[in-house]
Amino acid sequence: MNDLVENVVKGDIRAVARLIRDIDDGIPGVREALKALYPHTGKAYVLGITGSPGVGKSTLVDQMVSHLRRKEKTVGVLAVDPTSPFSGGAILGDRVRMQRHSLDEGVFIRSMATRGHFGGLTQSTRSAIDVLDAMGKDYIIVETVGVGQDEVDVVKSAHTTVIVVIPGMGDDIQAIKAGILEVGDIFVINKADREGSDKTLSDLRLMIDMDQKKYEDGGWKPPIVKAQAVFDKGVEEVLEEVEKHRAYLLETQGEIDFRRSPKRVREELMDLVKNRVIEEVLGKLTETGDFDAAVEAIARGEKDPYSACDELVLPRLEIH
Amino acid sequence: MNDLVENVVKGDIRAVARLIRDIDDGIPGVREALKALYPHTGKAYVLGITGSPGVGKSTLVDQMVSHLRRKEKTVGVLAVDPTSPFSGGAILGDRVRMQRHSLDEGVFIRSMATRGHFGGLTQSTRSAIDVLDAMGKDYIIVETVGVGQDEVDVVKSAHTTVIVVIPGMGDDIQAIKAGILEVGDIFVINKADREGSDKTLSDLRLMIDMDQKKYEDGGWKPPIVKAQAVFDKGVEEVLEEVEKHRAYLLETQGEIDFRRSPKRVREELMDLVKNRVIEEVLGKLTETGDFDAAVEAIARGEKDPYSACDELVLPRLEIH
Numbered sequence: 001m002n003d004l005v006e007n008v009v010k011g012d013i014r015a016v017a018r019l020i021r022d023i024d025d026g027i028p029g030v031r032e033a034l035k036a037l038y039p040h041t042g043k044a045y046v047l048g049i050t051g052s053p054g055v056g057k058s059t060l061v062d063q064m065v066s067h068l069r070r071k072e073k074t075v076g077v078l079a080v081d082p083t084s085p086f087s088g089g090a091i092l093g094d095r096v097r098m099q100r101h102s103l104d105e106g107v108f109i110r111s112m113a114t115r116g117h118f119g120g121l122t123q124s125t126r127s128a129i130d131v132l133d134a135m136g137k138d139y140i141i142v143e144t145v146g147v148g149q150d151e152v153d154v155v156k157s158a159h160t161t162v163i164v165v166i167p168g169m170g171d172d173i174q175a176i177k178a179g180i181l182e183v184g185d186i187f188v189i190n191k192a193d194r195e196g197s198d199k200t201l202s203d204l205r206l207m208i209d210m211d212q213k214k215y216e217d218g219g220w221k222p223p224i225v226k227a228q229a230v231f232d233k234g235v236e237e238v239l240e241e242v243e244k245h246r247a248y249l250l251e252t253q254g255e256i257d258f259r260r261s262p263k264r265v266r267e268e269l270m271d272l273v274k275n276r277v278i279e280e281v282l283g284k285l286t287e288t289g290d291f292d293a294a295v296e297a298i299a300r301g302e303k304d305p306y307s308a309c310d311e312l313v314l315p316r317l318e319i320h
Numbered sequence: 321m322n323d324l325v326e327n328v329v330k331g332d333i334r335a336v337a338r339l340i341r342d343i344d345d346g347i348p349g350v351r352e353a354l355k356a357l358y359p360h361t362g363k364a365y366v367l368g369i370t371g372s373p374g375v376g377k378s379t380l381v382d383q384m385v386s387h388l389r390r391k392e393k394t395v396g397v398l399a400v401d402p403t404s405p406f407s408g409g410a411i412l413g414d415r416v417r418m419q420r421h422s423l424d425e426g427v428f429i430r431s432m433a434t435r436g437h438f439g440g441l442t443q444s445t446r447s448a449i450d451v452l453d454a455m456g457k458d459y460i461i462v463e464t465v466g467v468g469q470d471e472v473d474v475v476k477s478a479h480t481t482v483i484v485v486i487p488g489m490g491d492d493i494q495a496i497k498a499g500i501l502e503v504g505d506i507f508v509i510n511k512a513d514r515e516g517s518d519k520t521l522s523d524l525r526l527m528i529d530m531d532q533k534k535y536e537d538g539g540w541k542p543p544i545v546k547a548q549a550v551f552d553k554g555v556e557e558v559l560e561e562v563e564k565h566r567a568y569l570l571e572t573q574g575e576i577d578f579r580r581s582p583k584r585v586r587e588e589l590m591d592l593v594k595n596r597v598i599e600e601v602l603g604k605l606t607e608t609g610d611f612d613a614a615v616e617a618i619a620r621g622e623k624d625p626y627s628a629c630d631e632l633v634l635p636r637l638e639i640h
Contacts, residue, residue, distance in 0.1 A: 031626050038624035052372050054488075265618045265625065272629040273605065274598050277637060281597045282590070284639040291589070298585045304358035305585065306351050309592040317597060318638035319604040 005036040009134055016108060016135050023127045024112050034127055040134035042260070044076070045246060048158030049143045050183075055164045056190045060229040060238070061143050065101055067239055068139055072106075076132035076140040079111040080125055080154055108132060122153040123271055129157055155183055156267070160245045162186045162238065165204070168196035184222050186241045192226035192234070201226065220248050285312060325356040328455055336428060336455050343447045344432050354447055360454035362580070364396070365566060368478030370464045370503075375484045376510045380549040380558070381463050385421055387559055388459055392426075396452035396460040399431040400445055400474055428452060442473040443591055449477055475503055476587070480565045482506045482558065485524070487516035504542050506561045512546035512554070521546065540568050605632060 007015035022030045047064075049057050058079070065075050101107040112124055125142060132140045144154050155161045163184035187208075189200050204224050215221040223241045227234025253261070285291045294312055297303040327335035342350045367384075369377050381397060388395050421427040432444055445462060452460045464474050475481045483504035507528075509520050524544050535541040543561050547554025573581070605611045614632055617623040 031630075035624050035626045038626065042621075052374065054372070260619050260621065262615055262619045266615045269611070269615055269618065269625050269628060269632075270602070272625055273611075273633055274602070276629050276633045277597060277601045278594050280633070280637055281639055282594070285593065291593075295582055295586045295589055298589065299580050299582045301362075301580065304355050305589050305592055306355045306358065308589060309596050310351075312589075313593055313596045313600070316640045317600055318640065319601055320636045320638070 002036070005033055008033075008037060008131060009040050009136075011135050013105070013108065016131055017110070019131050020110050020112075020128050023124050023131070026124075030127070034130060037130060037134040041130045042133065044129075044133040044137050044140045045160075046129055046133075046158045047139060047141045047242060048155030048161040048183075049141060049164065050155050050161065051164035051188075055166045056229050057143050057164050060162075060164060060188065060190060060227065060235065061141055062101075063229050063232050063235040064141065064239060065107055067235055069101075069104065069106055073138040074106040074136065075108075076135070076137035077107070077109040078125060078128050078132070078140065078142045079109070080113075080121060080142060080144045108135070108137065122157075123275060125154050126157050126268060156264075159249060160185045160242050162188055162242070164188045164190050165200060166191045167194040167200045185220060185245050186238065187222055187224045188234070188238055189224065189226045190229050190234075192228055197226065218252070220245065281313075281317065285316070322356070325353055328353075328357060328451060329360050331455050333425070333428065336451060337430070339451050340430050340432075340448050343444050343451070346444075350447070354450060357450060357454040361450045362453065364449075364453040364457050364460045365480075366449055366453075366478045367459060367461045367562060368464070368475030368481040368503075369461060369484065370475050370481065371484035371508075375486045376549050377463050377484050380482075380484060380508065380510060380547065380555065381461055382421075383549050383552050383555040384461065384559060385427055387555055389421075389424065389426055393458040394426040394456065395428075396455070396457035397427070397429040398445060398448050398452070398460065398462045399429070400433075400441060400462060400464045428455070428457065442477075443595055445474050446477050446588060476584075479569060480505045480562050482508055482562070484508045484510050485520060486511045487514040487520045505540060505565050506558065507542055507544045508554070508558055509544065509546045510549055510554075512548055517546065538572070540565065601633075601637065605636070 004015055004019060008019055019030065019033055022033075049061055051057050061077060061079075065077065068075050101109065110128070112121065112128060129140055129142065142154060142158060161183050163186070165187065167189065187204055189197055189204070191197075201224060208222055208224070211219070211221075223244075225234050225237045225241060227238065229235060290312060294303065294308040298305050298308055324335055324339060328339055339350065339353060342353075369381055371377055378399070381399075385395050385397065421429065430448070432441065432448060449460055449462065462474060462478060481503050483506070485507065487509065507524055509517055509524070511517075521544060528542055528544070531539070531541075543564075545554050545557045545561060547558065549555060610632060614623065614628040618625050618628055
């Protein structure tokens, strides 16, 4: 255990890969490793990249990695894929696409897919961020597929969140924007050569301007960058906006304060506690045959699930 | 309480609206109402409609409602929006769009947005399905935005799940397909007049054909329907496929057995138990000041969150 932690801190790729795999697989032993690693965290800058499928997030991330490497920054990439809960497999595509960085020791790329272990995807990703942070990466890019709750929770762990959209996504973009606007620090209109790109720009601008009061009070006003990641257009501009946002955070809150702000810590601890409690209780409940008996009674139509739940939980649980 | 339940079963719209709002708001009292309603459930046919933002799900649902109404079927629609966790508001767009059904007593439409109450969105949606079912709706259509874990969990409550895609969604569709293929009973290529529609069709067909062995063993082979929902093209065909799938379910498993199959019941009971346990434990933990003290210690860098979690949970929880 101590060896593993020591090797992670030294930046040993095999040790890091093993620990992240163990986190993704939900091996209970990782808890102790994470405890020991925690004092080594808090130095990396964490970027969240999110957006609907098909907007070109992976291509953008790939280009950003190249730009950061040219500046001699080390980079960790976590591709989070909650869309594949059944197969449990990582996105092969991401790994293949990023192959050009595979011989570069300054880049570490991993896909994470599992959930239901060790607190689900959000917790696994947070822990994997801690590992890459302890390993000494300057930047950690967390790429998530989709715009659901999982993704929002995941990008909340980021210092700067980049939302990627493409022109002409239809009416639904209105609905999405309302939700993601609140997590987006930077907006990127990718594939900006496509029809409707100016319409998307003015739509986004309108949404952002609705928060005018916030910016007048010194809040961060999310910039919008037009890009064509596949031709490396706009990528440097995205990174410049990231640095501006970083400077803003440093100035207004102090970078370390942000990652360890009571609000964030509270949320993360709450999740840890929830997951731990569930693990303990479900372990006990499934040991006895009572859970199975309740399932059968419901399936036979003899009991409703709400009453069955009360009967299973309330007499059994004691909290001091 | 008894009045409320009685009124829901009688189909009183105000009672139904109030109960669903209470579910969405996480009012603890709804548990007793749901217990009383449960014996009245199990009659409705539940359709899940999912797909990325911008594919035109709402338009398709809107048309499906019209078609079902022409056949004198009553319909409940739940528009589930997990993309808006912060504002907590429902999608205004959906409501506006479906306004043409608003004077039709045979249609009941509600958006659900909240989470974190009463077991999160999946649980709230399941309970809302129970309410619409008890109310006597023939069909319940659950529309979810996005392709994340929440959406997959939500559509698992459906008898038939329809996945909507559009042509030319880029590389990422490969990744999504792997995940959604396993929940999709019917695929719809909407906006099928767009470029790339044949490519999307052959891509989907290829993915589906990879499970050839399953179909030879009598498994359901998901059909693919090309549609232009906005012009009402392909919508009737989608509904025909729904009826075929319904007939398949009846023949192979019996419809009621499916909704109350031990596998499904197990999953739903597990979620109920998890949520109930969390509610009980967090209630107690936040009552004392220990949780707050732990948050502060982590924020000051004196403690790591993993150790803090162990110290909060393990000595306090007793399970018989």
